Amino acid sequence: MAKPKKTPRPRAETPKGFRDYFGAEVTQRTEMLRAIAGVYHHYGFEALESSAVETVEALGKFLPDVDRPNEGVFAWQEFEENDRGDWMALRYDLTAPLARVYAQHRNDLPTPYRRFAMGPVWRNEKPGPGRYRQFYQCDADTVGTASMAADAEICAMLSDTLETVGIPRGDYLVRVNNRKVLNGVLEAMGLGDDQGARDNVLRTIDKFDKVGEQGVRELLTKGRLDASGAFIDGVGLSDDQAAPVLAFLTSKAADAAGTIANLRAAIGSSDIGAKGVAELEQIGELLAAGGYGSDRIEIDPSVVRGLGYYTGPVYEAELTFDILDEKGRKRQFGSVSGGGRYDDLVKRFTGQEVPATGVSIGVDRLLAALREKGRIAAQPKGPVVVTVMDRDRMADYQAMVSELRNAGIRAEVYLGNPKNFGNQLKYADKRNSPVAVIEGGDEKANGIIQIKDLILGAQIAQSATLEEWKERPSQFEVPRDQLVAKVREILEGQG
Amino acid sequence: MAKPKKTPRPRAETPKGFRDYFGAEVTQRTEMLRAIAGVYHHYGFEALESSAVETVEALGKFLPDVDRPNEGVFAWQEFEENDRGDWMALRYDLTAPLARVYAQHRNDLPTPYRRFAMGPVWRNEKPGPGRYRQFYQCDADTVGTASMAADAEICAMLSDTLETVGIPRGDYLVRVNNRKVLNGVLEAMGLGDDQGARDNVLRTIDKFDKVGEQGVRELLTKGRLDASGAFIDGVGLSDDQAAPVLAFLTSKAADAAGTIANLRAAIGSSDIGAKGVAELEQIGELLAAGGYGSDRIEIDPSVVRGLGYYTGPVYEAELTFDILDEKGRKRQFGSVSGGGRYDDLVKRFTGQEVPATGVSIGVDRLLAALREKGRIAAQPKGPVVVTVMDRDRMADYQAMVSELRNAGIRAEVYLGNPKNFGNQLKYADKRNSPVAVIEGGDEKANGIIQIKDLILGAQIAQSATLEEWKERPSQFEVPRDQLVAKVREILEGQG
Structure with missing residues (x-):
């Protein structure tokens, strides 16, 4: 293949905002997706892998979430014969x-x-720290039913999923709310038709997590001094008008029945509000029938996330244990999943309203949580490395590797230039190898091999001089036919 | 979210040349990729998931394989502030x-x-029947070593992989050849420097699979009448000149030693040829040391695929069992994987030559082979469906589903409109459900449930009238508390 000779060398870089994933990062995510897919499948959901590329026409010009920019896709125009064709993205x-x-x-x-889907999605957004333009999503949705049993099922499935991937009961909570209840509250406030005021109230509610009850009260009424001393204008409601919103946000009681009663009070005589409360009640009953108590799933009117986008039930999974943030302060790990009910999924295409409800799990956040808790290894063990002392005896080393592999032990032979033995040990170190196997000419003649416990060796090396280290029993001389047995013994000892 | 009212409805279609994958298509491929990843990992290979998007600069303007068009990528230009940015693809x-x-x-x-990678790749090519613009690749490569042990290892790994995914020994063969041997043959023919003649000979060799020894002989010399009666011009070599090529292509003997001896004869005094033969010999020794005999991996000089692209060893895995083609004729299933050694992998970027060797498995072909042989189900069983006879008792049905799921049985409750019970059975049929559970008001009152064996039911329905069918024991009345036990018994009976 002839290549132009004088082209400057290309830069070896990912495009801005993209990254590569290596080794355990990939394997652990794959295992988590497999575990999640197992639960989804068990619930009767079917896998769907749609093409990564869609026509812009099918995708729609507008992204569904108000938080996203209108033009956030990677798109290009197709060439067809001599003509321009469809836009794809x-x-x-x-x-x-x-x-x-x-x-x-x-x-x-x-x-x-019922379908689930997992895979990368792409956003044409300005990249930032920890903000990538390709990332994984992991969704489950039920399309074509208005039944609350579909929503309840997804909440139960979410609970099962978290436990399956390694978050024990007590370390998470699935919280359920309902957009219709909020609409009822807005009606009770006399804001049923005033879109501008409604939007203002919705935006304020979204700040509940940050500013709390008193903060929301101030923001709904006369305004508020924030932590930096700046004054934030209020929505201008009277204290009486603001009361139903605050009653709604703080209506969580000791049990579901109490919460439901508080919500019913907050919505006054609103029909839509009553419908929302009834939906929450129904979800509660279905979950109770399935054995899901408030230690796993609870009705919580303070769940506000996504309330603007969804049309009925909304749900969210939070990890409730503390982690230390970058400044060393304790904080809750927070949300790893959210979802809810949305209407007219396919109306754009068919004109028919098709109701749907679904959930999305933040797989990378969930992985981070498990690493944080030490439930998956940050740097898993590498393979056993068979070193090469004599390059003409590669077949001997190959035979050892095959024996180890056939015994179920992950192993590899050193494939680089064997001249410098130190490089081989550096390689084993880079691979995070637990064990190195050595067979020089003398060992071969005597029918023995050397087996090095690299993890113990590294521990000793940290607290001993090289001379001492040589005397320590982190290296073992064993007959050649005990290769597998001794390696296994060391691996098991390392835990 | 306000939307323009009068936009015509978008077409609900994948872009041309793209498709979606549903249910078992996805699950079975995922399982196969997992099994393959398991073998690769066991061999010490590490996962790599690079970003799907690259700069065109990094990707290179030219695709590496001569078979591909020069402009075969989906590319777009990045916008940066007010300026055009990098091209991405x-x-x-x-x-x-x-x-x-x-x-x-x-x-x-x-x-x-050592790294493996699996995932979709995209080609901007004219779509055709069975030819998609997004498809899976599944690669393993060892970068940075010229050692034949790396090539031998990949051949062994390929053999293990095929057996792991369900192709038994005897149903496949990994065949190894070497590009340098062919170069030696060309030298022996006196074509070492004549690029035009070399290319003609290479193109002819590529037809060996189709036209056989006599066909290649004719094509290398005076030309050939093909099956349709058309005359194909020959390369114009003399019979003597053509002899080494034919000796090379037909040098496979009863054992490796015999093949090596034949190859040595075919290359005459060529140095590069001798080097290639020595490499093949070395690979043979390493594989023998690892216990891989000619029932799994053999040296076969008739492997011509990819000879043009690779620079040293080439290898290919073929499934050797017969299948029936679209015209009902027996033919071998053929190749499912290929690879080899290639130089200057990163030279474009760094100026340094870095040798590499690697293999690619055609996952979709391998899946097709396993389906063909009945080793994976074309249409796997769906979930148990709990039907809804009384919409007010959804909690009862939910409880049944939870019991089944907790017992490890894949199950779902019918979430559609329950009014028409026939629709529920049609739904169960579409889901390929093995069992339906029914609990009407009478059953509830009597503490019993009906359990339908849908697979037996379908079999009976094919050979009986509806009246007879009703009498058959494909439906069972059992006490409610025997739900799990009876469903499990039926599922086990279905195998």
């Missing part, structure tokens, strides 16, 4: 493709259609 | 990103670097 989430797939295949798919 | 394979990753991270990566 990388999917920005897994919900827009679900809408397209359901509209396209609705005659072949079962209704209701 | 979707990766078209997993090797070009490996080159970029290795060049970018070479100081942090171990050398040699």
Whole structure:
């Protein structure tokens, strides 16, 4: 293949905002996705892998979430013969493709259609620290049913999923709320038709997590001095008008029945509010029938996330244990998953309203939580390394590696230039190898091999001189035919 | 979110040349990739997931394989502030990103670097039947070593992988050849420097699979009448000149030693040829030391695929069992994997030559082979469906589903409109459900449930009238508390 000779060398870099994932980062995510897929499948959900590329027409010009920019996709125009063709784009989430797939295949798919999807999505946004333009999503949705049993099921599934991936009961909570209840509250406030005032109230409610009850009260009424001393204008409601919102946000009681009673009071005589409360009640009953108590799932009106986007039940999973933040302060790990009910999933395509409800799990956050808690290894053990003392006897080393592999032990032979033995040990160190196997000419002649416990060796090396180290029993001389037995013994000893 | 009212409805279609994958198609591929990753990892290979998007600069303007068009990528230009930025593109394979990753991270990566990668790649090519613009690749490569032990290892790993995913020994063969041997043959023919003649000979050799020994002889010399009666011009060599090529292609003997001897004869006094033969010999020895005999891996000079692209050893895995083609004729299933050694992987970036060797498995072909042989189900069983006879008792049905799920049985409750019970059975049919559970008001009052064996029911329905069917014991009335036990019994009976 002829190449131009004088082209300057290309930069070996990912595009801005993209990154690569190595080794355990990949393997651990794959294992987590597999565990999650197992639970979803057990619940009757079917896998869907839609194409990463969609027509811009099918994707829609607008991203569904108000938080996202209008033009946030990577798009290009197709060339067809001598003509320009369709605009295509990388999917920005897994919900827009679900809408397209359901509209396209609705005659072949079962209704209701339970599906899960996991894979990368792409956002054409300004990259920032920890903010990537390609990341994983992991969704489960039930399409084509208005039944609260679908929402309850997803909450139960979310609870099972968290326990399956290694978050024990007590370390998480699935919290459920309902957008209709909030609408009822707005009606009770006399804001049913005033879109501007409603939006202002919604924006204020979204700050409940940060500023608390008193902060929301101030923001809804006369305004508030924030921590930096700046004054934030209030919405201008009277204390009486603000009362239902505050009653709603703080209506969580000791048990579900108490919460429901408080909510019913907050919505006054609003029909839509009553419908929302009834939906929450129904979800509560279904979950109780499935054995899911408030130690796993609870009704919590302070769940505000996503209330603007969803149309009925909303749910969120929070990890409740403390971690230390970058400044060493304790804080709750927080949300790892959220979802809810949304209408007209496919209406854009078919004109028909198709209700749906679904959840998205933040896989990378969940992985971070498990690493934080030490439940998955930050740097797992590498393979056993068979070193090469004599390059003409590669077949001997190959035979050892095969023996180890056949015995179920992850192993490899050193494939670099064997001249410098120190490089081989440096290689084993870089690989995080637990054990190195050595067979020089003398050992071969005597039918023995040397086996080094590299983890113990590293521990000793930290607290001893090289001379001492040589005397320590982190290296063992054993007959060649005890290769597998001795390596296994050391690996088991390392735990 | 306000939307323009009069926009025509978008078409619900994948872009041309793209498709979606549903249910078992996804799950089975995921399971296969997991099994393959398990073998690769066991061999000391580390996972790498590079970003799907690369700069066009890093990707290179030219695709590495001569079979591919020069402009085969999906690319777009980045906008930066008010200016045009870099061109970006979707990766078209997993090797070009490996080159970029290795060049970018070479100081942090171990050398040699064994890595595997699996994921979609994209080709901007004209779509055709069965020819998609997004498909999976599954690669393993060892970077930074010229040792034949790396090539031998990949051949052994390929053999282990095929057996692990369900192709038994005897149903496949890994065949190894060497590009240098062919170069030696060309030297022996006196074509060492004549690039045009060499290319003609290479193209002819590529047809060996189709036209056989006599066909290649004719094509190398005076030309050939093909099956349709058309005359194909020959390369114009004399019979003597053509002899070494034919000796090379047909040099496979009863054992490796015989093949090696034949190859040595075919290359005459060529140095490069002798080097290639020595490499093959070395690979043979290493594989023998690892216990891999010719029932799994053999030296076969008729492996011509990829000879043009690779620079040393080439290898290919073939499934050797017969399948029926679309015309009902028996033919071998053929190749499912191929690879070999290639030079200057990262030279474009760093100026340094870094040798590498690697293999790619055609996952979708391998899945097709396993389905063909009945080793994985074409349409796996769906979940148990708990039907809804009384919509007010959803909690009862939910409790049943939870019991089944907690007992490890995949199950779901019908979430659609329960009014028409026939629709529920149609739904169960579409889901390929093995069992349906029914509890109407009478059953509830009597503490019993009905459990339907849907697979037996379908079998009976095919050979009986509806009246008869009703009498058959494909439906069982059992006490409510025997739900799990009876469902499990039926599932086990279905196998």
